[in-house]
Every structure is written in C-alpha cells, then in structure tokens.
Amino acid sequence: MFLQRSAAAVARRAPVRAFAKVRPFTSSVARFDSKLDKPGKIVSYEEVKTEDDLLAPGAKPGTIPSDLDQATGLERLELLGKMQGYDVFDMRPLDASRKGTLDNPIIVNSAGDEQYAGCTGYPADSHPVNWLTVSRKRPIERCNECGNVIKLNYIGPEKDEHGHDHHGYEEPKTFADYVRPEYWYR
Structure with missing residues (x-):
C-alpha cells in the first residue's frame, strides 16, 4: 500500500511532457538593418567621427567576444577613451575638500x-x-x-542641434x- 501511494504521488508531480511526445513551437525574429550589413572595425578614440564608427565588429566565429568586440554606442566610446587614457564621462568625484559658497561654488x-x-x-x-x-x-x-x-x-x-523647444517643458x-x-x- 505504501508503494502504491508513493507511485501515485510521483505520477501527479511529474510533468506532462515526460509522458507525451509534444514538441513545443518556437519562433525567432531576425532584424536586418542596412547599417549592420557590413561589420564594424576597431578604430582609435581620435578616429571616431560618426555613429557608424561606434559599431562593433563582433567576434570571429568560434571565439568568445571581448567587451571591445561587442560594445556599441556610448559604451564603445567610453572603452575606446579609457584605452587612450581619457575619461570620456568625467567620472571623478566632486571636490569634497571644501564647502562651496556663493563666491566660490x-x-x-x-x-x-x-x-x-x-x-x-x-x-x-x-x-x-x-x-x-x-x-x-x-x-x-x-x-x-x-x-x-x-x-x-x-x-x-x-x-x-535637434531644433525643438523640449516640448514646452517648464521647470517645476x-x-x-x-x-x-x-x-x-x-
């Protein structure tokens, strides 16, 4: 009797897939963009002129990509700057050695x-x-x-540069x- 109860409990807890040969339906969407048709290239910080220079080349097939191989946009600009010794976003803490005043903020x-x-x-x-x-x-x-x-x-x-008035935003x-x-x- 104990074995009958435990077998019934296991059967109730087992997933339905274990007993049925059901193949789930999945789909994926591929996005194609004209800018992304050609692979990017690694350029130095000084050579970055347009947004297209901030596209990553990606890793070679069969290799694991590094951060520089896959970073794009502002993250790529920051990485290129750090490699050249520039702090693009000036992440240093503010001066805390003194108290700011109206005359010397x-x-x-x-x-x-x-x-x-x-x-x-x-x-x-x-x-x-x-x-x-x-x-x-x-x-x-x-x-x-x-x-x-x-x-x-x-x-x-x-x-x-983008020529609008920030949609009539007023400061609170x-x-x-x-x-x-x-x-x-x-």
Missing part, C-alpha cells in the same frame, strides 16, 4: 541641459546624500542641510521662485 561640468549632484555635506559624509539639480536656467543650487553651493559649468553645444516651481528679486543671487 563647487563646479559641476555637464554637456546636458541639467545635471544631478549628490551632496554628503562638509566634512564629507556628515549627512545623508541630498540630490541637487542644477540646470542651464538655474545654474546655482544650495544644499538644504549643510548650505554647500554647487554651480553648473555647461560644456555642451551652444544651440540645440520651488521656494526659490517666491524669493524677492533683491535677494536673488546673480
């Missing part, structure tokens, strides 16, 4: 319209991270906790919008 470089910077206070790690947002319209921001001041140094193109209102004009920093 901590400088944050950005090629975009806005940048986020985390303030941990002065001396470093004296309070939890407060994320501050600086933009081209509002380039100076002050930490609410410690009073540290950061300033955006815009290093991107002067005009908007903050308490700084309600401060009297004579108290504004310039």
Whole structure:
C-alpha cells in the first residue's frame, strides 16, 4: 500500500511532457538593418567621427567576444577613451575638500541641459546624500542641510542641434521662485 501511494504521488508531480511526445513551437525574429550589413572595425578614440564608427565588429566565429568586440554606442566610446587614457564621462568625484559658497561654488561640468549632484555635506559624509539639480536656467543650487553651493559649468553645444523647444517643458516651481528679486543671487 505504501508503494502504491508513493507511485501515485510521483505520477501527479511529474510533468506532462515526460509522458507525451509534444514538441513545443518556437519562433525567432531576425532584424536586418542596412547599417549592420557590413561589420564594424576597431578604430582609435581620435578616429571616431560618426555613429557608424561606434559599431562593433563582433567576434570571429568560434571565439568568445571581448567587451571591445561587442560594445556599441556610448559604451564603445567610453572603452575606446579609457584605452587612450581619457575619461570620456568625467567620472571623478566632486571636490569634497571644501564647502562651496556663493563666491566660490563647487563646479559641476555637464554637456546636458541639467545635471544631478549628490551632496554628503562638509566634512564629507556628515549627512545623508541630498540630490541637487542644477540646470542651464538655474545654474546655482544650495544644499538644504549643510548650505554647500554647487554651480553648473555647461560644456555642451551652444544651440540645440535637434531644433525643438523640449516640448514646452517648464521647470517645476520651488521656494526659490517666491524669493524677492533683491535677494536673488546673480
């Protein structure tokens, strides 16, 4: 009787596929793009001129690809820069050896319209991270906790290359919008 119960329990738990000869239907989609018809080539950081230079050649058949063989786009640009000794995205931490003031703020470089910077206070790690947002319209921001001041140094193109006004985006209102004009920093 014990064997009958255990055999029945095993049969209930066994997958149906084990007993039926059913072949599952699968399909795959292949995407063909005219840019990807020709394999990329490995170029140095200085030779990168267009987006097509950032396409990867891929690995030779039968080999395992390295990061450089398969990275494309911005990741490939970063790898090529690091191989030449350039830090493309300037990933160094901000200056934490001093406290930023309105006269001498901590400088944050950005090629975009806005940048986020985390303030941990002065001396470093004296309070939890407060994320501050600086933009081209509002380039100076002050930490609410410690009073540290950061300033955006815009290093991107002067005009908007893709020719639109960011779809009417307005920055959200903050308490700084309600401060009297004579108290504004310039």
